[in-house]
Amino acid sequence: MSVTTPPPALRKPIDKDALRRKYAEERDKRLRPDGNNQYLRLQGQLSHYLDDPYTPRVERAPKTDHVTFAFIGGGFAGLVTGARLKEAGVDDVRIIEKGGDFGGTWYWNRYPGAQCDTAAFVYMPLLEETGHMPSEKYTHAPEILEHCQRIGKQYGLYDNALFHTEVKDLVWDDDQSYWIIRTNRGDEFTAQFVGMGTGPLHVPKLPGIPGLTSFRGHSFHTSRWDYDYTGGDPSGAPLDKLADKRVAIIGTGATAVQCVPHLARACKKLYVCQRTPSSVDVRDNRPTDPEWFKEIATPGWQQRWLENFTANQTGGMAEVDLVMDGWTDLSRRIQARIASLPAEERTPAKMWEAFEDADFEKMEEIRMRVEAIVEDPQTAEPLKAWYRQLCKRPCFHDEYLQAFNEPSTTLVDTNGLGVERITETAVVVAGQAYEVDCIIYASGFEVGTAYHERAGYDMVGRGGVKLSEYWADGMRTKHGTHVHGFPNAFIVQPTQGANLISNVPHNLTESGRTIAMIVKHALDHGHDEVEVSQQAEEEWIQLLLTGAGRMIGSQDCTPGYYNNEGQPTGPQARLFVGYPHGAMAFFKYLKEWRSNGSFEGLEFR
Ligand code: NDP
Numbered sequence: 001m002s003v004t005t006p007p008p009a010l011r012k013p014i015d016k017d018a019l020r021r022k023y024a025e026e027r028d029k030r031l032r033p034d035g036n037n038q039y040l041r042l043q044g045q046l047s048h049y050l051d052d053p054y055t056p057r058v059e060r061a062p063k064t065d066h067v068t069f070a071f072i073g074g075g076f077a078g079l080v081t082g083a084r085l086k087e088a089g090v091d092d093v094r095i096i097e098k099g100g101d102f103g104g105t106w107y108w109n110r111y112p113g114a115q116c117d118t119a120a121f122v123y124m125p126l127l128e129e130t131g132h133m134p135s136e137k138y139t140h141a142p143e144i145l146e147h148c149q150r151i152g153k154q155y156g157l158y159d160n161a162l163f164h165t166e167v168k169d170l171v172w173d174d175d176q177s178y179w180i181i182r183t184n185r186g187d188e189f190t191a192q193f194v195g196m197g198t199g200p201l202h203v204p205k206l207p208g209i210p211g212l213t214s215f216r217g218h219s220f221h222t223s224r225w226d227y228d229y230t231g232g233d234p235s236g237a238p239l240d241k242l243a244d245k246r247v248a249i250i251g252t253g254a255t256a257v258q259c260v261p262h263l264a265r266a267c268k269k270l271y272v273c274q275r276t277p278s279s280v281d282v283r284d285n286r287p288t289d290p291e292w293f294k295e296i297a298t299p300g301w302q303q304r305w306l307e308n309f310t311a312n313q314t315g316g317m318a319e320v321d322l323v324m325d326g327w328t329d330l331s332r333r334i335q336a337r338i339a340s341l342p343a344e345e346r347t348p349a350k351m352w353e354a355f356e357d358a359d360f361e362k363m364e365e366i367r368m369r370v371e372a373i374v375e376d377p378q379t380a381e382p383l384k385a386w387y388r389q390l391c392k393r394p395c396f397h398d399e400y401l402q403a404f405n406e407p408s409t410t411l412v413d414t415n416g417l418g419v420e421r422i423t424e425t426a427v428v429v430a431g432q433a434y435e436v437d438c439i440i441y442a443s444g445f446e447v448g449t450a451y452h453e454r455a456g457y458d459m460v461g462r463g464g465v466k467l468s469e470y471w472a473d474g475m476r477t478k479h480g481t482h483v484h485g486f487p488n489a490f491i492v493q494p495t496q497g498a499n500l501i502s503n504v505p506h507n508l509t510e511s512g513r514t515i516a517m518i519v520k521h522a523l524d525h526g527h528d529e530v531e532v533s534q535q536a537e538e539e540w541i542q543l544l545l546t547g548a549g550r551m552i553g554s555q556d557c558t559p560g561y562y563n564n565e566g567q568p569t570g571p572q573a574r575l576f577v578g579y580p581h582g583a584m585a586f587f588k589y590l591k592e593w594r595s596n597g598s599f600e601g602l603e604f605r
Helices: 016-030 044-050 076-087 141-154 254-266 290-296 301-313 326-339 348-373 377-383 451-455 504-524 534-545 561-566 571-575 583-595
Strands: 066-072 093-096 167-173 178-183 188-196 218-221 246-250 269-274 409-413 426-429 432-435 438-441 489-491 530-532 602-604
Touching: 016 348, 066 076, 066 178, 066 504, 076 093, 076 141, 076 188, 076 504, 188 504, 246 254, 246 432, 254 269, 254 409, 269 426, 301 326, 301 504, 301 583, 326 348, 348 377, 377 409, 489 504, 504 530, 504 583, 504 602, 530 534, 534 571
Parallel strands: 066 093, 066 188, 188 489, 218 438, 246 269, 246 438, 269 409
Antiparallel strands: 167 178, 178 188, 426 432, 530 602
């Protein structure tokens, strides 16, 4: 594989104090007292923004049967857990999914240009098992969706799946030792075990801009892309129906970065409405060379790559970097700086300094990249991101900044304040109205809302206790998976486990493996129930609290969903952490924990 394109060389030494001041100034501009409450939930007259534009809903008879394992969510979490359960011989697995097919994020996000931001060789799950070779280093969304369908087919997960179905009630029956599941399709069935992989970013939200509902033109959220209106398709065919349209896109996060180049090529006029610029580093995508892939794809290859990526990404001092991407770049820089320190100077303070220095340097390069690419200096300046790289989701793209050189495209920078108003025909920024036919909301997904609000149901465990009540003072689990009082239930997500944000699927595949082994153990030994003991859960929480705390989303950062929009987070946030010894150590620990057969801390009955 070729080496990443070198970034522009730094011109002068970095004035760290000046940068710190600038970062603080830019953050302060954006802080607002309403924090997360500034966003609009898609309910009532906004609920049509949630309609599925991709698959017609098919009528079916309600289910009233019993399954061994029900999984809520048909994205990567459900697919990898379902696959491992099938491999373990658990045949009646039922996946319940609100979309019209498998895919989760990749079912909904079909906007033009959507692609994975972590190298596909580690991002796409079960590549070795399915024999699929990602066609590019960063594959595009249609291929990832197809891969989800491939997993579904290969493991027979379609047979029992319920699509366009949302769980409304999930209640433990203590007498029968099973879960009762009710859905919005009239289903009422039971399951001995349940898994939940509802994902962190699946409920779209709209910006709370005054006048939003008064707009008379067309509008949609990026996760429900309206190809009937724009023309084109998710594979990148030109959006030919926009040739005579004036379009505003609101938001400049990871989604907008990927779809703006397509809009810029297609629209008569495109206004990109920006509150905070993303940091946009080099993408350097390329097709996969099948000969090269044949060489690397020896037995166990994907696990090796996963472990290598995670080791590089989380400071594991791996000797090589197989993946070589933007995520590992910052880690490599930090490691190089730490390695250059004499042993006696490797104190926490010096290590923090090394991290900060590497970050300043990286962000200077990213800002210089803006200048090098964007021709108009007045457009380039506001596209520069003034915060540490991990304050917001880092982005990688080789066409986004270039889009601002298109005559059709105008950056409407809001100086950190957001769009002022929407009228019947226009978006208004700093008093100026930009008349448009269509508004595309690239405004992201609910994050700070309660787990049960996003999931759409509140799990009721032993003794009628709701999960929201049990977690009133913060999330409590062992491994992020098991909750005391909620037997035979498994949550599949990263927090309180590896917490590896740069490659979420790695967390999920390890969880899937673990759950399948626990369920098989229970079934093989005729146990009706498995539950984490209160003591084991408490010990895990105490262990988590010995860590350094949250790695991303510090309160010094510019507001965003990583730091609760810059608002104080309350005591619960101290539990939104991972294993204190890091992701690599967690995966190693988890493998040993599940393999020695004792499943320490779980009680089988
Ligand atoms: P984000 O939440 O990252 O972005 C929302 C955008 O809307 C921000 O730029 C925000 O500005 C802006 N915004 C909000 N309110 C206003 C307002 N009133 N006026 C103007 N702008 C406003 O959503 P995305 O959909 O871009 O991304 C969400 C997440 O999804 C990503 O962080 C990433 O984790 C994931 N993702 C992953 C991809 C991948 O792996 N390939 C691709 C795309 C997304 P501000 O920053 O100031 O709040």
